Amino acid sequence: IKNMVDSTNKKIGIVGDGVIGLAAAELMSEKNEVIVFGKHENRKGILQKSKVDYKPVEDCSNFENYFDVSIEAVGGRQDSTLINCIAITKPKGKIIVSGVFDNKFKFNIPS
Numbered sequence: 001i002k003n004m005v006d007s008t009n010k011k012i013g014i015v016g017d018g019v020i021g022l023a024a025a026e027l028m029s030e031k032n033e034v035i036v037f038g039k040h041e042n043r044k045g046i047l048q049k050s051k052v053d054y055k056p057v058e059d060c061s062n063f064e065n066y067f068d069v070s071i072e073a074v075g076g077r078q079d080s081t082l083i084n085c086i087a088i089t090k091p092k093g094k095i096i097v098s099g100v101f102d103n104k105f106k107f108n109i110p111s
Contacts, residue, residue, distance in 0.1 A: 004079040016073030075099025
C-alpha cells in the first residue's frame with residue numbers, strides 16, 4: 001500500500017478498522033493525515049499511538065470529497081465500504097481496494 005501512494009502530506013481515509021485497516025494506518029501515518037472509519041470503538045486506543053484519528057463509519061458522510069487517497073479495507077459480501085471510499089475521495093484521487101470481496105460478488109455502485 002505504501003508504494004502505491006506518494007505518501008507525503010496526503011489526506012488518507014481508511015474504511016475498515018480490522019487488521020488491514022490498522023496496518024495501513026500505521027504505515028501511512030508518519031507523514032500524512034490519516035483517519036480510520038470503523039465499527040469497533042476499541043480500536044481508537046490502538047490508533048492513538050500512531051496519532052491516527054478514529055471515526056465511526058457513519059461519519060464518512062461528513063468527509064465527502066475530502067481525501068486524496070482512500071483505502072477500502074473490509075471486502076466481503078457488501079458494497080457500502082467501497083461506496084464510502086468513492087464518496088470521501090476527491091475528484092482525481094486514488095482509491096485502493098485492499099479488502100477481499102467474495103468471488104462473483106456484484107457491486108451496486110451508484111453512477
